[in-house]
Amino acid sequence: MLLIEDLGVQVGDKPILKNVNMEIPDGETHVLFGPNGSGKTTLMMTIMGFTGYTVTHGKITFKGHDVTFMPINERAELGIGVLFQRPPTIHGLKTRTLVEICRKNPNTDIDALAEDLAFKSFLERDVNENLSGGEIKRSELLQLQAQEPDLLLLDEPESGVDLENMAVVGDAINRLLHRGVPKNPTCKLPSKREKKSCLVITHTGYILDYITADRGQVLYDGVLRCSQNAREILKWIREYGYAECVGCPQ
């Protein structure tokens, strides 16, 4: 699904990511940990193709396509979608209009999606204008549900969300990951091939109560240092701090 090889990225003239290698196979969810400023958002923005993140070396392949220098709209059409940590307010653009633009299938019922996210009353507001932290996340999830991406990039889905709304956010992310998985009463777990793929950044780990993580990784000073069970990594970070991750076996 996603393959990152020897990726170097700089912002302005500042090198941020150094020789990052990462693979997210079909249907897997990987969790990215790391201290503030270690480059986690930079990695997501680079995968999505935002300007300002200059690839100095390396390659990003998605679904077999070299997307390293592909425009952002083409990556979105190919199936990459992002939930921002701090999405901008867009004055003069109604949320409903933005969701219509994101919508993959013109028959998708925006009102029904918004109803599920308790977001219907916000559809006619400008994008993210005067929304609370939890409302912003639900707005982002609504856009993703309309876009129907195959790879979800989730940048701190818990930030600014209270514990009750966390359940709404967690359930919505689960629906996105299991979209199209046939309901099979004899088998509780879908095969990985049927699930969507996901890279999620978290500091608190709350999201792990709602999604099944296949692997965790630690980005430290622009370098991927550790790759293990996500809950184990979280436990380790809580006990010893990030600096100890530098010495972790891969």
Ligand SMILES: Nc1ncnc2c1ncn2[C@@H]1O[C@H](COP(=O)(O)OP(=O)(O)OP(=O)(O)O)[C@@H](O)[C@H]1O
């Ligand atoms: N547009 C920019 N201009 C200048 N520096 C930037 C820019 N974007 C990111 N940086 C710098 O790149 C480094 C990595 O930032 P990034 O947001 O990727 O870190 P992060 O790991 O996501 O941090 P956090 O956990 O705080 O969200 C930081 O030092 C940040 O100041």
